[in-house]
């Protein structure tokens with residue numbers, strides 16, 4: 352079998368496999384069951400949180416020939432397999448970054464109005480990075496959204512929804528995808544590690560999750576990179592290396608030098624990191640994060656509720 356990136360290999364094929372976006376997938380599967388699907392959706396949220404994946408799942412569920420009572424696609428019928436393989440004519444994916452001109456949208460409009468529904472299927476147009484559309488292209492799209500043919504559904508995916516025309520936003524049903532929480536990411540990474548038979552240290556998975564910025568895609572590509580580095584063993588020190596992070600011990604020394612008001616020690620530490628080629632910008636960001644954490648650990652009695660971090664990280668904050 353051809354090599355597949357982990358993110359592709361484990362791309363969700365059912366609504367309930369999408370990580371950390373239950374508020375979106377529950378509503379969508381309900382709309383599929385009830386037949387209350389809108390003609391235009393706006394999927395807004397940070398990168399790697401499942402916007403285009405969910406759009407494909409919507410297309411799959413709508414066109415599935417043996418859909419479950421819970422609104423989930425069967426993944427074995429002709430239509431489902433076509434969509435999984437990216438060979439279906441019912442899903443049209445366009446990257447607005449490279450199709451942002453008014454002529455491109457006119458072409459889509461021509462396409463939308465001439466392509467008849469075959470065998471009652473629903474055509475789902477997924478417009479990724481929709482905020483990249485030019486103003487003229489946005490206005491052209493609006494005309495289509497105003498009078499969409501019965502069998503056509505548009506999903507506009509964007510990381511920057513405020514850049515879209517108000518008139519487009521107001522004609523779409525909006526779903527906000529959230530950054531995925533650290534604990535949820537850690538458990539997902541653990542699950543993938545077991546299935547891939549990686550030998551993964553728990554602190555390494557914590558570290559990956561807390562540096563993924565809420566993105567499932569970023570977390571999985573980092574896991575993949577580190578597993579390759581360690582030939583199947585996932586170690587914290589390799590995560591730190593891949594990210595250009597300083598060792599944990601360095602932060603302890605930094606905190607000690609601050610406590611002791613020892614500027615020479617702190618500056619020596621920075622010089623040492625620079626000489627080792629560590630990413631100093633990242634070091635500063637992580638040091639600020641740690642200081643904030645220590646502050647929270649001292650003054651917030653409900654630390655677990657206010658901080659989205661692994662229990663290991665919370666313990667580290669309490670220790671200082």
Ligand SMILES: [Zn+2]
Pocket residue numbers: 414415416417418424425426427428429430431432
């Ligand atoms: Zn199916």
